Amino acid sequence: MTKAAIEFKDVDYTANGIHILKRITGFFPKGKITTLVGPSGAGKSSLFKLCNGLQTANSGQIYINNKLIEQYAPTVLRRTVGIALxxxxxxxxxxxxxLALPLTLKGEKLHKELAIELLKVVGLKESYMSRNTQELSGGQRQKLSIARTLVNKPQVLLLDEITSYLTVYPSRTSKN
Amino acid sequence: MSYLTLSITLIFVIIPLILSKTFKLGLERDTIIAAVRSIIQLLAVGYVLQFVFNAENAVYIVLMLLLMIGAATQNARKKGASIKGITWKLIVTFLFIEILTQSILLGLDITPPTAQYVIPISGMVIGNSMVLGILFLNRFTAEMETRQNQTELILSLGGTPKQAVHTQLITSIKASTIPTIESQKTIGLVQLPGMMSGQIIAGADPVQAVLFQLLILFLLLTTAVTTSIMLGYLSYPTLFNQRMQFLRESLIRE
Known part of the structure; x- marks a missing residue:
């Protein structure tokens, strides 16, 4: 049994008549940071959405923590595999x-201490808390998006082109 | 009013035709079609109603109601947005509203169970429900289209389809029912409602006409809110599959 966080076996995915992913096989190891590199339209976002359960592969299997993706309830899967779109x-x-949205959806409240901590993790100041998100820059929104995904305490974190708006990527701070 | 008098009233059709021609509005064809269709449809309905009223048979009343629901469904389906299975959703909504309103009216002895009352009131209720349905469906699909990313975001964070469409549903329900509620706030101040005017012209006591008009207005409030909520809750599940995935393609307009 591999120590894989996510494992793919012959995954095929077609959307709107376009064959996006062809027979993808491989795995992302547990406890590691894996980077997917590819040109625009290569299917990176689609692969992430398959892992988070926003889309379903046409054929093949995807395992999350050695459990077939279909065996998870959709809401449980999406909290286990967090995605910052x-x-x-x-x-x-x-x-x-x-920031509180993931907990609001569960009927719970976000404690202020946790909120401050999460903002700090992604490099946002506490004073941002009451700001309207429309006032944020693209980079700040992406940081907030990561922090929001972390609220669910996902076992796997998928960051989709998450540095595209960040002028200088604070790699250590964000990845931690 | 005689047919001769009615023919004189065609002046009111000729005036817009002349204006359209003069100002090159291009409305002549549609104006003529609208006038001819309204003459044929209303005269036909008049004779059918006369027959149903004289027959005093519940079967004819039910048939008339089914015909109204069928026509309303057909119209709303064509003008409303393309949501999978919209036809039966509209039928269920119209049937429910008709049964709900008539049960209250007849059950509490507010109106007598005769064709003379049941059919016109049902016509107003179903007609209003149809317009509300079209308004709601168009707004709802527009909201879903513009907020696709928000829908996906909520799903991605572990939300349910109901949570993912909550904002879109509430916005659409409000947007479609507000005109009904707002128009009732100024009613009588700006214009006299059609049914009340008709009764007064036909010689009815104005106060009695007002009482009946109020009944209709209250009915239309129920109709407006119930139509939007029912259609909303019947429609949104078809935008998702069993894995709680948003089916973007289900919103593609024909």
Missing amino acids: QEATMINGSVEKN
């Missing part, structure tokens, strides 16, 4: 409201 979409409102 490329668009860094925000809901209308403050940074705090966005």
Whole structure:
């Protein structure tokens, strides 16, 4: 049994008549940072969405922690495999409201200490908490998007083109 | 009013035709079609109603109601957005509203169970429901289209489809029902409602006409809110599959 966080076996994915992923086989090891590199349209985002359960492969198998993806309830899978999407979409409102979103969806509240800690992890100041997300720059939104994904305490974290708006990527701070 | 008098009223059709021609508005064809269709449809309905009223048979009343629901469904389906299985969703909504309103009206003895009352009131309720349905569906699909990323975001964080469409549903329900509620706030101040005006012209006591009009207005409030909520909750599940994945392609307009 491999120590894989995510494992792919012959994964094929087609969307809107375009064959995006062809027979993908391999794995992302546990406890490591793996970077996927490829040109625009190569299928990196699609692969992430398959892992998070936002899309389903046409054929092949995907295992998360050695368990077949279909064996997870969709909501459990998405909390286990967190994804910070490329668009860094925000809901209308403050940074705090966005940060609390994963817990709001579960009917829980976000403690202020945790919120401050998460903002710190991604390099955002505590004073940002009450700001409207419309006031944030693209880079700040992406940082907030990562912090928001971390609220669910995912076992696997997928960051989709997450540095595209960051002028200088603070690699250590973000990855930790 | 005689047919001769009615024919004189065609002046009101000729005026817009002349204006359209003069100002090159290009509305002549549609104006003529609208006038001819309304004459044929309303006269036909008049004779059918006369027959149903005289027959005093519940079967004819039910048939008339089904015909109304069928026509409303057909129209809303064509003008409304393309959501999978929208036809039966509209039928269920219209049937539910019709049964709900008539049960209250007849059950509490507010109106008598005769064709003369049941059919016109049902016409207003179903007609209003149809317009609300079209308004709701168009707004809802537009909201879903513009907020696709938000829908996906909420799903990606472990939210359910219901949570993912909550904002879109509430916005669309409000947007489609606000015109009904707002128009009722100024009613009587700006214009007299059609049914009330009709009754007064036909010689009814104005206060009685007002009482009936109020009944209709209250009915339309129920119709407006119920239509939007029912259509919303019947429609949104078809935008997702069993794995709680958002089916973007289900929003593609024909």
